[in-house]
Amino acid sequence: MRRPPERATLAALWLLVFSVTTQTMILAPILPRVAEQLRMAEGRVAWIGTGYSVAVALVAVVAGPVSDRVGRRRMLLAGAAAMTVGLALHALAHGFGSFLAVRVLTGAGGGVLTGATAAYVGDYFPPERRGWANGWVMSGMAAGQVLGIPVGTLLAARSGFHAPFLVFAGTMAVAWLMIVRWVPQPDVELQHAPLGTRYLVRHYRALVTRRDAAVAILSNFGMFGGTALYVLFLPTWLEEARGATPGQVALLFALGGAATVLAGPAAGRFSDRTGRKRLVVGASVGLALGIVATVPVARGMTAAYLLFTATMALFAARASPFQAMMAEIVPDRQRGSMMSLSMAVGQAGSGLGSALAGATYAYAGFGGNTVLAACAALGMAALVASYLPETAGSYNTRENQP
Known part of the structure; x- marks a missing residue:
């Protein structure tokens, strides 16, 4: 199989990290909009963030060894698909329970992606370019802070708190397609147990x-x-x-x-x-x-x-x-x-x-x-x-x- 352009692979991983980071960070600045539209105290809405973090941590602990067994590409595809669905389902969140449920589902996708993305860079890029590749992929987090958060906050103010999550569902779907096209399974030793x-x-x-x-x-x-x-x-x-x-x-x-x-x-x-x-x-x-x-x-x-x-x-x-x-x-x-x-x-x-x-x-x-x-x-x-x-x-x- 022909190796895809290295920068295309980096672009797919960058967009993945950008989408994951921004949809996580956006909750804090739009918290007043969420509380207002769901008609609940901001303190209660803050527990949504806790539910997301717990889902990320628990799934990540299981997903890591699984990725060592089945390969990083499969995990990236599964995690991106789960997060795309979870973010799209935010359109149906009209109460505390439904919003918590979609954030937990999205967090499960994040738990798969959190370690798999970093591990993929270690698998795919040779040591002499690994630090450079990590730097570019991680810059997606900073880009989310500079670009994604202001845009998401503006969208929430104008169109409701659902809007930024739906936009990030779109960017995550694009990332999934880019993974399909440009992110191959690295040739590394996997577990067989x-x-x-x-x-x-x-x-x-x-x-x-x-x-x-x-x-x-x-x-x-x-x-x-x-x-x-x-x-x-x-x-x-x-x-x-x-x-x-x-x-x-x-x-x-x-x-x-x-x-x-x-x-x-x-x-x-x-x-x-x-x-x-x-x-x-x-x-x-x-x-x-x-x-x-x-x-x-x-x-x-x-x-x-x-x-x-x-x-x-x-x-x-x-x-x-x-x-x-x-x-x-x-x-x-x-x-x-x-x-x-x-x-x-x-x-x-x-x-x-x-x-x-x-x-x-x-x-x-x-x-x-x-x-x-x-x-x-x-x-x-x-x-x-x-x-x-x-x-x-x-x-x-x-x-x-x-």
Whole structure:
């Protein structure tokens, strides 16, 4: 079979990530519209997000080993189809129960796609271009922040909260068609054991008993948790302490998203040439410094724009090579499980970080949030520097058998 153009494969994965990310993030800004149209308290509607996250995490844990058995392409097709149907069914959501049901179905699709997309990049792209490919695919998340969220918010205001989900059903359907056409099954070693509970338990036991895999998963937990600690209450602090307007906050995040789009692929390509470990460690240390500098440095919005843009560039400079590193730590037959479990644990880290962010902001102010977030970044740097191998260059996952 003729190998499709590499950039076409990347485009399919990029649109997939863009659609998944945007339909997830859109709930927060349109929450008032949802509460108004469904005639319920915003606090109750917020549980919809919890239902989605739980579905993602539970399905991801099962989907990872399954993808190691049946291949990543099948999982991408199944996950994209499930999410397309789930998003389209949002048109029928006219109450709490029906809205929760369609979000859970959509979350199930997200659970399949979360690890399968990252694992596919590790399977398909050779080590010398893996960081670059990860950077481009992950830039779909930032593009969702810059483009998808504002457009979705505007659609919800004009046409009702169902409208953005239906648009994202369309983009996901296009992504599914692109996967059919341009995303082949990579030529990698798969598991051959029969599927079942025993297979899942044995598969994950073999994974988490590897020190490098366990440390990488723990580092991902800290990365997601630290991000939530810093970002969640940044807009609130800027409005309360610096007098920022909603428009200025929107511009801040647009600039941060643009920095991520540019920095992610560049950092990935740089890690392909010079190594992933030093870039992850260096970006984490720089990120910690940028985070703790927020309160004393960002005394006006111009300084906040510059600092946040630099900080988001460092976030991307850390995330792209680290995702490539996680995919390379384990052999082909464990990659799906590794990426799915790490993403599920990352979701847990984000949840814990969000909870800590609220409590810390209430008792210590945003300065306390920045200290904890910086500690999380430094902790990740220490773990990666001390326990994880350099995986770029001559490192070959097929030879890295447990």
